[in-house]
Amino acid sequence: MPSRALWLICLSGLIPFLVCLALVYGRGEYAEAAKVVFLMYTGLTLSFLGGARWGAELVRAPDTPSLPRLILSAMPSIVGLMAMVPQVPLLAGYGMVVASSVLQLAWDRSASQSGLLPSWNGRIRTVMSVLGLLCTMAMIPALL
Numbered sequence: 001m002p003s004r005a006l007w008l009i010c011l012s013g014l015i016p017f018l019v020c021l022a023l024v025y026g027r028g029e030y031a032e033a034a035k036v037v038f039l040m041y042t043g044l045t046l047s048f049l050g051g052a053r054w055g056a057e058l059v060r061a062p063d064t065p066s067l068p069r070l071i072l073s074a075m076p077s078i079v080g081l082m083a084m085v086p087q088v089p090l091l092a093g094y095g096m097v098v099a100s101s102v103l104q105l106a107w108d109r110s111a112s113q114s115g116l117l118p119s120w121n122g123r124i125r126t127v128m129s130v131l132g133l134l135c136t137m138a139m140i141p142a143l144l
Helices: 004-012 015-025 031-060 067-083 090-114 119-143
Strands: none
Touching: 004 119, 015 031, 015 119, 031 067, 031 090, 031 119, 067 090, 090 119
């Protein structure tokens, strides 16, 4: 069972999303930059989640890690990077990170249910992903 401290740490990860939303909808001079920073933070978060899965696989089988799991754990970083390429339209970048976030959540929940990750991880990942996706959905109208 995750501690209150762990929940607090996880929930504090939403602060950059909320600050960006406030800047965008506050219509201040930083609104346009906040749209890009939001996407960048989402890409970094995906990278973090992929790294956590890489580490979990190395702990699970340090001498014989699953190559498919290692490859899959690298994908969120690649998607996050592709979403931030300047030539990619901002809305398309947001679509990429939303799709990757949903897939990462499904994989993490499955791994939590099968014992590859702690069972409580699935609960935390679900709550955090839903809140992160709600923040992202709140950003979408500002991109249109």
